[in-house]
Amino acid sequence: MGQPVPVSVVALDPVLEAGTTSTLAACPDVDVTVSGERPRVVVMIVDRFARAELDMLHAARDTDARPAVVLVASELTAAEALHALAAGARGLLRRRDADGSRLARAVCAAARGDCTVPPDLLDQLLEHSAAAARTPGEAPGPWAAAGLSDRERDVLRMVADGHETSEIARCLAYSQRTVTTIVHDITQRFRLRNRAHAVAYALRAGLL
Structure with a gap:
């Protein structure tokens, strides 16, 4: 020992x-x-x-x-x-x-x-991870379990891919202000420091 x-x-x-x-x-x-x-x-x-x-x-x-x-x-x-x-x-x-x-x-x-x-x-965690590949309309996957909406998921995935706010807004047909608000809400809810920390959080949780 x-x-x-x-x-x-x-x-x-x-x-x-x-x-x-x-x-x-x-x-x-x-x-x-x-x-x-x-x-x-x-x-x-x-x-x-x-x-x-x-x-x-x-x-x-x-x-x-x-x-x-x-x-x-x-x-x-x-x-x-x-x-x-x-x-x-x-x-x-x-x-x-x-x-x-x-x-x-x-x-x-x-x-x-x-x-x-x-x-x-x-x-339960493994079931949530397996659910990540399910198509829309099926049982909610880990994003929903973690309290993230489809809109928040889509924005955070584009942040993870390196897109700027203007690119995300154009692709998802949101205003830049809406995108900024979504990212801010995620970081505030989970006590994250910035966009990079939000992506790291999602990756470590197996959500991206």
């Missing part, structure tokens, strides 16, 4: 944070860090993965150490899982399954660069 993985815990609920910290402290494969130390993995405990939690994940990742993040949620839909993975999460667990041993395994996997996803949730 190698050196224990330095890990820290963050949560919006201090009781959950304290409980998870205590659970991990009893696991020999991990070492809970103290304030000021740099963790290799951050365990993030949430109820659902919405805007506040997305901001929290970005804050955990945007440090000099760039730690991996294991997200533990009460419930996770396929769309929420897509957002979490695209934002940099390296592990997904439901709280009911996150006992000490499973949580420690997910932390160690994240430290190695591997990704842990519950089997049933992985099946």
Whole structure:
């Protein structure tokens, strides 16, 4: 067995944070860090993965150490899982399954660069990926699951292909202002920095 993985815990609920910290402290494969130390993995405990939690994940990742993040949620839909993975999460667990041993395994996997996803949730993600090739009129694919409309999908795909705003507007018969608004709405909704980040987000989520 190698050196224990330095890990820290963050949560919006201090009781959950304290409980998870205590659970991990009893696991020999991990070492809970103290304030000021740099963790290799951050365990993030949430109820659902919405805007506040997305901001929290970005804050955990945007440090000099760039730690991996294991997200533990009460419930996770396929769309929420897509957002979490695209934002940099390296592990997904439901709280009911996150006992000490499973949580420690997910932390160690994240430290190695591997990704842990519950089997049933992985099946849903694979189904969404397979749906990407479906023709219009069939069941919605991952774009719809991620909360993107057909119009937003079309614009973002053209952005990914390197087209300028004027070219996208001309091709899709929109005004340039409409195209700009669509891109702005996408970046604001998913807390993205710019057009390039929006494309990278979609690629990492398997949506392009």
